[in-house]
Amino acid sequence: MLCALAAIPILIAVAVRLSSAVPAGRGPAFLDRITQNGLFVGVTALLVSVPLFLPLTVGVVAGDTVAGEAGLGTLRYLLVAPAGRVRLLLVKYAGAVAFAVTAPLVVALVGAAIGAALFPVGPVTLLSGDSIGAAEALLRLLLIAAYLAVSLMGLSAIGLFMSTLTDVPVGAMASTVVLSVVSQVLDALPQLDWLHPWLFSHYWLDFADLLRQPIAWDSFLTNLLLQGGYIAVFGALAYGRFITKDVLS
Amino acid sequence: MTRKWMRWIPAVAAPAVIAAGVLSGSLPASAGDPLPEKTPQQVLLMVAQHGEKSLSGTLEQSSEIGLPDLPTSGSGAGSPETAWLELLTGPHTSRVYLDGPGKARVQVMDKMAERDAVTNGNDLWFYNSKDNTAAHVQLPADAAGRHAARPAAQTPAELADKLLAKLDPGTEVTVGPDTRVAGRAAYNLVLTPKSDISLLASVAIAVDGESGLPLGVQVKARGQSGPAFSVAFSSLKLEAPDASLFTFTPPPGATVKEIPLADHKADAVALPPDARAANAAKRPTVIGTGWESVLEFPAGAITLPNQTPPQTGAPDPATANPLQPGTADPRGARPGAAALLEQAAVAVPGGKLVSTSLVNVLILDDGRVLAGSVPLERLQSAATQR
Numbered sequence: 001m002l003c004a005l006a007a008i009p010i011l012i013a014v015a016v017r018l019s020s021a022v023p024a025g026r027g028p029a030f031l032d033r034i035t036q037n038g039l040f041v042g043v044t045a046l047l048v049s050v051p052l053f054l055p056l057t058v059g060v061v062a063g064d065t066v067a068g069e070a071g072l073g074t075l076r077y078l079l080v081a082p083a084g085r086v087r088l089l090l091v092k093y094a095g096a097v098a099f100a101v102t103a104p105l106v107v108a109l110v111g112a113a114i115g116a117a118l119f120p121v122g123p124v125t126l127l128s129g130d131s132i133g134a135a136e137a138l139l140r141l142l143l144i145a146a147y148l149a150v151s152l153m154g155l156s157a158i159g160l161f162m163s164t165l166t167d168v169p170v171g172a173m174a175s176t177v178v179l180s181v182v183s184q185v186l187d188a189l190p191q192l193d194w195l196h197p198w199l200f201s202h203y204w205l206d207f208a209d210l211l212r213q214p215i216a217w218d219s220f221l222t223n224l225l226l227q228g229g230y231i232a233v234f235g236a237l238a239y240g241r242f243i244t245k246d247v248l249s
Numbered sequence: 250m251t252r253k254w255m256r257w258i259p260a261v262a263a264p265a266v267i268a269a270g271v272l273s274g275s276l277p278a279s280a281g282d283p284l285p286e287k288t289p290q291q292v293l294l295m296v297a298q299h300g301e302k303s304l305s306g307t308l309e310q311s312s313e314i315g316l317p318d319l320p321t322s323g324s325g326a327g328s329p330e331t332a333w334l335e336l337l338t339g340p341h342t343s344r345v346y347l348d349g350p351g352k353a354r355v356q357v358m359d360k361m362a363e364r365d366a367v368t369n370g371n372d373l374w375f376y377n378s379k380d381n382t383a384a385h386v387q388l389p390a391d392a393a394g395r396h397a398a399r400p401a402a403q404t405p406a407e408l409a410d411k412l413l414a415k416l417d418p419g420t421e422v423t424v425g426p427d428t429r430v431a432g433r434a435a436y437n438l439v440l441t442p443k444s445d446i447s448l449l450a451s452v453a454i455a456v457d458g459e460s461g462l463p464l465g466v467q468v469k470a471r472g473q474s475g476p477a478f479s480v481a482f483s484s485l486k487l488e489a490p491d492a493s494l495f496t497f498t499p500p501p502g503a504t505v506k507e508i509p510l511a512d513h514k515a516d517a518v519a520l521p522p523d524a525r526a527a528n529a530a531k532r533p534t535v536i537g538t539g540w541e542s543v544l545e546f547p548a549g550a551i552t553l554p555n556q557t558p559p560q561t562g563a564p565d566p567a568t569a570n571p572l573q574p575g576t577a578d579p580r581g582a583r584p585g586a587a588a589l590l591e592q593a594a595v596a597v598p599g600g601k602l603v604s605t606s607l608v609n610v611l612i613l614d615d616g617r618v619l620a621g622s623v624p625l626e627r628l629q630s631a632a633t634q635r
Contacts, residue, residue: 029362125500128376128378129365129378129497129499129500130497205361237263239256
């Protein structure tokens with residue numbers, strides 16, 4: 001799955017390299033900057049993969065955590081060991097979080113690498129019009145990856161809970177991915193303004209705040225708080241469900 | 250069985266704790282020390298005297314004036330005609346940095362984009378990240394000096410008195426209960442029109458209790474519970490921002506446009522007398538007084554999107570504004586603006602009406618345009634008076 005994610009920046013870079021110049025202001029944001037600066041491949045790839053690819057892969061991994069073991073019939077053997085259910089749940093969640101951290105990092109780094117290989121690398125123009133050096137730009141790219149990793153942790157917790165509900169891993173994966181899509185659709189409806197700050201996907205695209213000068217940390221902190229809330233709620237739900245569950249398989 | 254239910258306690262407790270946290274956070278923080286009582290005059294004096302020249306803060310703007318939301322993405326977005334309207338109608342967050350009289354920077358934070366205005370001494374820069382364009386205006390050298398000289402002409406106290414005297418006949422000026430803006434206790438200066446027909450219900454200005462800096466403005470419309478327009482600091486630091494913020498050099502690859510500053514004196518001399526008369530004829534006339542005044546623009550003074558613009562020397566503010574995105578193709582965007590007008594306007598006897606909760610604009614069939622913060626009937630009677 002990480003390979004599939006890594007293919008996104010490569011695809012973008014090759015497509016931009018082969019095609020003629022992109023007119024400014026068309027297509028996804030930052031796409032027109034790629035020819036001037038390869039580092040933007042990483043940003044563009046992250047931007048493109050936020051709505052679907054990242055939640056999809058994270059949903060698959062998080063949905064597989066418990067239900068996958070149950071589906072294979074290995075869950076009860078895991079529970080025979082004197083490790084306890086809580087510990088198993090924590091380890092499973094840690095695995096999902098590890099993937100949520102790795103996935104955006106892979107996209108960002110592969111993007112930066114392929115961009116550096118195919119395009120010139122130089123000072124990066126921020127949204128504010130200021131320019132920063134390539135090293136600092138790489139740091140910002142890593143910050144964006146960290147931002148997205150935090151953003152995906154709430155979804156991982158939801159996936160973990162879904163995974164404890166069923167023995168069919170595909171069901172847990174699908175419902176997690178569907179929930180992320182539903183959340184984004186709700187976020188796009190202006191009639192539901194009051195709900196927006198509570199949707200776990202609301203701040204996903206606000207990583208652009210890290211590309212301003214000076215960095216606007218507000219959205220990072222709000223996002224951290226929101227995702228923490230989702231982890232607490234769905235972690236507690238998963239605990240309640242998994243501890244009381246009759247494990248038959 | 251009870252043991253089993255115990256396991257669900259965390260699942261119930263987690264949302265409960267979060268809800269409690271949110272509720273306690275949203276409750277108005279009880280102000281420790283209420284601000285000392287002040288009359289409107291004293292508050293105005295504070296505003297006039299405030300010495301805060303350096304600050305960095307975040308401004309939140311929202312409006313609920315009854316216009317349709319403009320598309321912020323898609324093909325119709327960012328056309329020159331709608332850009333300035335978009336700044337007024339949609340919610341916006343911008344960061345403001347000020348340092349002394351000559352240095353300022355405003356960043357309008359759009360989604361995945363940003364619009365910047367930077368002024369440092371005699372240079373004024375606009376930057377739009379959406380199409381990577383920059384515009385530069387060289388301000389005349391005496392602009393800064395003129396700016397500095399103005400406050401010296403009158404003492405702040407005189408200014409406050411004068412302003413109050415001017416406001417008094419049609420306006421009730423009171424100091425409402427203290428508010429909190431950006432975590433600071435603030436006086437709430439409320440201007441209420443005495444007029445019965447004005448669409449404006451009140452204008453509230455939050456004035457920082459410590460420094461006298463205006464922190465926010467809230468405009469309320471008649472018959473609307475929420476504010477029709479509000480702009481206020483959501484965070485504020487009264488210290489000098491980083492000096493590097495005010496040095497702007499256009500980024501590599503950006504399209505840079507030099508905008509010459511229109512020289513009014515040269516303009517007046519160069520124009521033939523009949524052109525000057527024509528210009529005068531295009532100036533709006535004011536009907537009525539105070540809050541009930543109606544602006545009347547004679548036919549042809551305002552170019553509507555579905556008409557061809559008359560050839561005038563002065564640049565049309567709608568197309569010359571460099572802060573708006575996508576100045577590249579003004580003609581291609583015309584249908585969008587026309588459609589917008591079509592969408593917002595309602596046919597009424599004698600013309601079309603664009604109605605918002607704060608302002609009514611009546612576009613007559615003969616080309617005249619009347620605007621005012623008054624009901625439609627008032628606009629119509631003003632139109633027939635002449």
